[in-house]
Amino acid sequence: MRKPNICDLETFLPEQSLSRHNNMLMTSILFGTFIILFISYVRTLKSRYNYFVQWNIPGPPPQFFFGHLRKLWSAPLSFEQIRDWTHLYGSIYGIFEGTHPVYIVSDVDFLQEVYIKQFSSFHSRPLNFLARILQGKGSHLFFAQGNQWRRQRHVINPTFTTAKLKIMAPLMNKCIQLLMVKLDEMNGQEFNIFILYKRLTMDVLWNCVFGIDADMQNDIDNIYMKKSALSVSVQLDKFLVVKLSNVMPFLIPLLTLLIKARMFLVDKLRAMIPWLMRNVEDLPSVWIIKRVGNVVRNRLKSGKKQMDLLQLMLDVAKNDEVTDNENEELTTKHLHYSEVLSNVVLFMVAGYESTATALAFSTYVLATEPEVQKKLQQEIDENWQENAKEPDYDVLTNMAYMDLFIREVLRLYALSGRARTRRCNETTNVCGHQVEKGVTIMPDIYSIHRNIDLWGPEDVNLFVPERHITKRHPAAYLAFGVGSRNCVAPKYVHKKLQEYQLNDEDNPDRWFRLDAQVAMEKLRQKVLSKYVNCDPDYLVILDNVSAAINSILKSLNLCYIIMLHME
Secondary structure (H helix, E strand, C coil), X not given: CCCCCHHHHHHHXXXXXXHHHHHHHHHHHHHXXXXXXXXXXXXXXXXXXXXXXXXXCCCCCCXXXXXXXXXXXXXXXXXXXXXXXXXXXXXXXXXXXXXXXXXXECCHHHHHHHHHHCHHHCCECCCCHHHHHHHCCCCCCCCCCHHHHHXXXXXXXXXXXXXXXXXXXHHHHHHHHHHHHHHHHHXXXXXXXXXXXXXXXXXXXXXXHCCCCCCCCCCCCXXXXXXXXXXXXXXXXXXXXXXXXXXXXXXXHHHHHHHHHHHHHHHHXXXXXXXCCCCCCCCHHHHHHHHHHHHHHHHHHHCCCCCXXXXXXXXXXXXXXXXXXXXXXHCCCCEEHHHHHHHHHHHHHHHHHHHHHHHHHHHHHHHHCHHHHHHHHHHHHHHCCCCCCCCCHHHHHHCHHHHHHHHHHHHHCCCCCHHHXXXXXXXXXXXXXXXXXXXXXXXXXXXXXXXXXXXXXXXCCCCCHHHHHCCCCCCCCCCCCCCCCXXXXXXXXXXXXHHHHCCCCCCCCCCCCCCCHHHHHHHHHHHHHHCCCCCHHHHHHHHHXXXXXXXXXXXXXXXXXXXXXXX
């Protein structure tokens, strides 16, 4: 073997040195590029936080990278944090979700422009990327955008006529009778009425929406009850991937690809090796959609019809492609079957917690406001038909004070503010404020409903149903929203909540009776034994709880309708 000579070394060393120099140069270039990109990214973020400054709109100082999200994430109740900011910065101010600008508005003139006068510029709700993936083609009323929402709304509206809803009363009455049995079993014991409200609500929903008798009130471990409760408790905005997309929106394409790949892989593996994927559970909402999908296929195959909400929507649905167009003549006049599934699940999710919560707040008000309860009972007695075993739907229209009572409950304890949020679809000017495309408008419902200028002269924190007799600003009451995208059936919701209050203590043939006096007396004695000198007002509250429960529970035969309040 030939030994290397000096000429070889002289040739090799420069080449090695040149290669090392090139590597260092490449590393320096990459590092420099990274630094430049990072600085550019930081400067871009900072410039975005000047969005509201350039329009002279106040707001709390944002935290770099997170905006105001960390503050909202850490708050026990986000609406309370929004309320506190409103007190500091006024009726129109700005916050940031990551770097995305959000108007927080309690100015009713501004909101009237958004919801009514300029609806064409604010017709859609903002969606996170995960919601867009999960909705797929079968988007429901809450998430549908533009022309798709308009078509669905026009098709679904006629479904909720009074005549059609009355037909489902027997299904509801069966669930209510079961509640009566459960209450009798309490036998004077203390119990949590909110839990019973939730079980009843879900039982009615599954019977009246899906036509499935799941017996949720007897079987507290029922799989349908568990999955339904889980589906309601799932909040997409709290998922880590959604939070990540909020603070780093440029990652959305990658996150979307990863989520879709995972869903595709799980479905394929479940089909190929089901025994291996047995412990991999679907999302609760997906589980429900699959079960309802089986119901739909069985009905279409057998041709049998059942009188429930699912059937009413199937009657206006086809498996044909749907067309959404600005021109009404070119727009499809039916739903797709996938839209039926997503919408009936929406009604269940919207109706479960909200119905039970509205009942609970109504019960609380009747327990703590004996004069209000007395007026309500007097109106019911005056309108109750002699020998009636259940309330007549038409009689409710004569109960003016009942309507005022419900409005006041929902003013003080308004449900879901997120449903009123809107995304700007085209740059426009609202009350002198430039609102650019893509910006979000979020109303501060708590501050609006407790604004003395809108709801005075009575103290806005007091329960005064009569305040609703006075005509108010069109955007002062947002329990059901306002404008074209408000609740799909607000009048039915009011009628339903009216029926919750009906009671007739003097009617020996009444079909419902809840005697909670024994339980209340036990509670009263317990309080007296522990607090001899307790506040007498508290004892008055205890005395009224039993009567309140009686009043609030009477006649639950249309209870699922409140589920529509979110749309």
